[in-house]
Amino acid sequence: MKKLSYLLIGAALITAVLFIAGCKKRGGNTQEPDGTVKDHSDPTAPTATVSSDIVSFSCTFSTLAVDELQEISGKVFRLDAAANGTKTEVKYSWHDRNGNGNSGAFITDLRFMRALQNIVARHGLTKHNGHSHTVSGLPDNYGAELSVLYASGEKIYADDNQDNFLSSDAMRELASLFGISSVSGSAGWQRLSISRTHSVWSCCFNMSVTAESDGSMLLRGYCVDTDGKEYSSDDGISLSERTISRLRQLELEDLEKAKKNSFPGPTALDKAEKKLILTDIDGKETEKVLTDDTLSEIFDLLLSEFKNEENLK
Numbered sequence: 001m002k003k004l005s006y007l008l009i010g011a012a013l014i015t016a017v018l019f020i021a022g023c024k025k026r027g028g029n030t031q032e033p034d035g036t037v038k039d040h041s042d043p044t045a046p047t048a049t050v051s052s053d054i055v056s057f058s059c060t061f062s063t064l065a066v067d068e069l070q071e072i073s074g075k076v077f078r079l080d081a082a083a084n085g086t087k088t089e090v091k092y093s094w095h096d097r098n099g100n101g102n103s104g105a106f107i108t109d110l111r112f113m114r115a116l117q118n119i120v121a122r123h124g125l126t127k128h129n130g131h132s133h134t135v136s137g138l139p140d141n142y143g144a145e146l147s148v149l150y151a152s153g154e155k156i157y158a159d160d161n162q163d164n165f166l167s168s169d170a171m172r173e174l175a176s177l178f179g180i181s182s183v184s185g186s187a188g189w190q191r192l193s194i195s196r197t198h199s200v201w202s203c204c205f206n207m208s209v210t211a212e213s214d215g216s217m218l219l220r221g222y223c224v225d226t227d228g229k230e231y232s233s234d235d236g237i238s239l240s241e242r243t244i245s246r247l248r249q250l251e252l253e254d255l256e257k258a259k260k261n262s263f264p265g266p267t268a269l270d271k272a273e274k275k276l277i278l279t280d281i282d283g284k285e286t287e288k289v290l291t292d293d294t295l296s297e298i299f300d301l302l303l304s305e306f307k308n309e310e311n312l313k
Contacts, residue, residue, distance in 0.1 A: 038134045045130025051152035052121070054113045057081045059174060061144040061166050064097060072175055075101070079178050081112060088112040090245070092178040102180070106242045108249075115177055115249040120148065120156075123170040128158035135162045179245030189253060191279035194290070194298055198272040202228055207302050209239065209247070217244055219305050231306035240308070243301050250297060252278055255288040 062076045080091040088108050095101030120126065128146060144164045148156040158165060166174075195206040207221035218236030225231065239247075255276070276290040276298075 038136070041132050042130035046154070047127045047129055049126055049150055049152070049154045049156070051150040051154055052117050053151040054081075054117050054120070054148060055083050055151050056147075056149045057113075057116050058147040059145070059166075061164055061171055061174075062142050063164070063171065064142060066164070066168075072172060077171075077175060077180070079174055081116060081178075083110060083113055086110060090178065092180055094175075094180055104179075104241055106179075106240075106245065108242060108246065111249055112177075112245070115251070118251070119170060119173050119177065123167055123173075125166075125170065126156055128165050129156045131158040131160060131165065133160040133162060176248045177245065179241040179248065189278040190281050192247070192252070192298075193277040193279075194275070194295070194302075196272050196274045196295070202226075203272055205299065209302070210236075219302055223299065223303055223306065225303060225307075231303070231310065233306070233309070237305055237309045239305055243305055246301055247298070250294065252276070252288060252294075255290075255294070258287040258289050260287075 057080065059079045060077065063073050064076060066073050075094050075096050077094045078092065082089050086109065088110055089105070090108060090112060091103075091105045093101065093103035125146065125148070142164075143159070143161040144166050145159040146156060146166070164171075190211045192209040193206075194208075196204060198204050202224045205221070205223035207219065207223055210218050210220070212218060217239040219239055220233055220236050222230060222232035274290050274295055276288045276294075277285050278288060279285050
């Protein structure tokens with residue numbers, strides 16, 4: 001009798017094990033087949049914001065499948081910026097198909113956030129808010145993801161692992177603003193020339209910034225500090241990522257074009273003549289109207305580079 005009971009218990013256990021195993025086999029593989037599309041887009045998401053004060057910004061985008069943008073093609077970018085009091089903490093990175101790339105970080109002021117907002121507004125990035133599209137089985141590093149938080153609590157979020165929804169110009173401007181050396185020299189102006197002539201030597205300077213083929217920017221020329229000390233370089237000083245980014249933030253291309261005067265009148269001896277000339281990728285030179293504030297901003301940035309180079313000697 002006991003033997004029969006043991007046999008019945010054993011049979012029941014075997015049946016239970018086989019049943020559980022069968023269930024696991026039928027329902028254990030929950031991985032979605034490749035090509036499964038999930039669209040969680042919210043058509044009611046706001047496509048405009050009341051606030052223009054960005055608190056944090058994060059954007060990842062791929063140009064691995066883009067061939068027409070020579071300067072930023074074949075790369076994956078990650079750009080982050082966060083406001084912290086009166087400062088902005090910036091981080092960036094990029095890599096290509098072979099894993100080659102670069103990354104960095106710097107701290108600047110809140111003008112960086114305002115420059116970001118200008119890009120968001122100019123390219124209508126709020127229209128992507130609520131877009132969410134995922135295709136399973138795709139390799140990483142394709143598509144784009146955008147996250148923007150405003151001081152008002154308003155948010156912009158969009159993600160797509162298949163298609164990059166950002167425009168070419170938006171991507172180029174973002175990469176340039178973040179001062180990514182591998183591409184920043186190819187976006188916007190390629191050469192900046194700024195000068196001021198005056199009867200007093202200490203008020204004079206003539207400096208140029210040129211984008212090199214490797215993405216770096218070299219400073220050449222001379223200037224005089226307020227204490228009368230002169231700084232100069234003929235070989236060229238490599239600008240820091242921070243200075244490159246700040247120069248891009250100024251959006252010098254958007255300045256009013258200077259009018260040429262064929263018959264300049266007499267100039268007072270104590271009046272300074274200032275000039276800003278931008279050269280584009282095709283070699284075309286354009287003179288811009290240079291305000292005192294913009295001149296001071298550029299002068300201070302470039303003077304600091306001369307001083308840093310002096311300190312390293």
